[in-house]
Amino acid sequence: MSMVRDLSLADEGALKIEFAGRRMPVLQALTERFAETKPFVGHRIAGCLHVTTETANMCKALVAGGAEMALCASNPLSTKDDVAASIQRDIGAEVFAIYGCDRDTFYKQVQGTLAVKPTIVIDDGADLTSTIHNDYTELLGDIVGGTEVTSTGVLRIRNMSNAGVLRYPVFPTNDAATKHLFDNRYGTGQNTIDGILRATNMLLAGSTFVVVGYGWCGRGVAMRARGMGARVIVTEVDPVRALEAVLDGLQVMPIAEAAELGDFFVTVTGNRDAVTLEHMQRMKDGAVIANSGHFDVEIAVEALRGAAVGRRELRPNCVEYRLPNGRAVVLLAEGRLVGQSAAEAHPAEVMDMTFATQSMAVQYLVSNGKKMEPGVHPIPREIENEVATAKLDAYGVRIDELSEGQHQYLNDWRVGT
Ligand code: SAH
Numbered sequence: 381m382s383m384v385r386d387l388s389l390a391d392e393g394a395l396k397i398e399f400a401g402r403r404m405p406v407l408q409a410l411t412e413r414f415a416e417t418k419p420f421v422g423h424r425i426a427g428c429l430h431v432t433t434e435t436a437n438m439c440k441a442l443v444a445g446g447a448e449m450a451l452c453a454s455n456p457l458s459t460k461d462d463v464a465a466s467i468q469r470d471i472g473a474e475v476f477a478i479y480g481c482d483r484d485t486f487y488k489q490v491q492g493t494l495a496v497k498p499t500i501v502i503d504d505g506a507d508l509t510s511t512i513h514n515d516y517t518e519l520l521g522d523i524v525g526g527t528e529v530t531s532t533g534v535l536r537i538r539n540m541s542n543a544g545v546l547r548y549p550v551f552p553t554n555d556a557a558t559k560h561l562f563d564n565r566y567g568t569g570q571n572t573i574d575g576i577l578r579a580t581n582m583l584l585a586g587s588t589f590v591v592v593g594y595g596w597c598g599r600g601v602a603m604r605a606r607g608m609g610a611r612v613i614v615t616e617v618d619p620v621r622a623l624e625a626v627l628d629g630l631q632v633m634p635i636a637e638a639a640e641l642g643d644f645f646v647t648v649t650g651n652r653d654a655v656t657l658e659h660m661q662r663m664k665d666g667a668v669i670a671n672s673g674h675f676d677v678e679i680a681v682e683a684l685r686g687a688a689v690g691r692r693e694l695r696p697n698c699v700e701y702r703l704p705n706g707r708a709v710v711l712l713a714e715g716r717l718v719g720q721s722a723a724e725a726h727p728a729e730v731m732d733m734t735f736a737t738q739s740m741a742v743q744y745l746v747s748n749g750k751k752m753e754p755g756v757h758p759i760p761r762e763i764e765n766e767v768a769t770a771k772l773d774a775y776g777v778r779i780d781e782l783s784e785g786q787h788q789y790l791n792d793w794r795v796g797t
Pocket of ligand 1: 429430431432433434435454455458504505529530531563567673674675717720725726727728731734
């Protein structure tokens with residue numbers, strides 16, 4: 381039934397899953413708790429996620445809690461075949477994921493996953509949610525609720541909710557502070573730089589580095605580029621975020637102007653056409669362009685291919701396109717997520733918080749989903765606090781508690797005049 385490249389890779393996968401798991405203490409503690417309390421008995425969970433060691437550890441937690449689980453890839457290029465094999469063989473979730481598979485196979489994998497007839501849906505990019513609402517409406521009756529891990533998926537699901545078509549409650553994991561403050565900022569911040577370096581081995585120090593979009597991912601990328609000694613320019617469409625970048629000490633200007641100055645360009649907008657052919661035509665010879673936003677629509681790759689008079693693959697994930705003006709631009713990972721394609725997905729330390737938050741949200745749905753209206757609901761604050769407290773514990777960091785007097789002060793509307 382399952383679709384994995386080769387089950388005999390499972391031993392290698394198991395080692396990597398264990399190594400990641402050691403750096404996911406909050407999720408480990410949850411796994412032990414779920415193994416004792418079995419909150420998911422009778423539930424069938426369908427997941428569409430990057431098939432990584434970190435996802436494997438979340439599957440382990442959910443299966444330990446009694447869930448029947450099926451998993452497909454949210455992106456065939458981030459699938460680790462050895463990890464997929466071990467999730468199937470050792471963790472016992474049904475896996476439908478093969479690295480680099482084509483579109484048809486990808487869709488078959490989604491179908492295979494939905495054959496579990498889920499009561500809970502865990503999405504990264506809203507592919508399961510939209511497929512269920514378009515083509516598998518007969519499954520809707522059993523579904524108690526879902527979660528969505530990434531910014532772009534949350535946007536899609538909010539659009540579904542606003543259009544009145546979303547038929548079950550969804551927790552936007554991305555909106556939890558324990559997710560975007562760490563996963564988006566430090567995860568994307570680090571692996572974007574990692575991807576650029578692995579693809580080019582260029583020096584960031586002294587370069588001009590343009591970050592297109594100053595959301596949580598953009599903030600992280602800018603912070604890390606600056607830390608490596610680059611001069612960072614931010615381009616934005618949102619006045620508040622632009623102002624934040626200014627007060628963070630960064631230069632802010634329109635992309636059309638930044639285009640002439642940058643040595644590196646990274647798009648992190650969640651929107652299309654953040655870097656157009658027109659911008660690329662203004663760039664310096666050898667400018668490097670990469671995307672770290674969800675879809676490969678942020679850079680006008682098709683237009684670039686159409687206009688280019690020459691194409692050379694310089695290194696893996698590093699292609700030079702020569703433009704009719706005689707200058708060349710270097711596109712990394714074909715404009716797909718550079719961190720996931722040229723480097724690796726986010727490290728276990730941040731995914732610990734993302735997946736602990738998400739697993740607790742799933743537990744909440746199992747108990748309360750039936751009573752919740754269809755729509756997008758914020759993850760309860762107590763879950764964020766519990767995850768943050770457990771993570772601090774794991775780091776060995778202690779904090780203060782409010783005294784009785786401080787507690788009263790904060791809750792008394794009469795004080796302060
Ligand atoms: N599915 C899209 C992009 C989403 S990437 C694609 O690849 O085209 C962003 C999401 O991936 C984030 O919300 C993050 O939580 C998740 N992610 C990053 N690293 C991960 C990892 N190691 N394991 C599982 N998910 C990961």
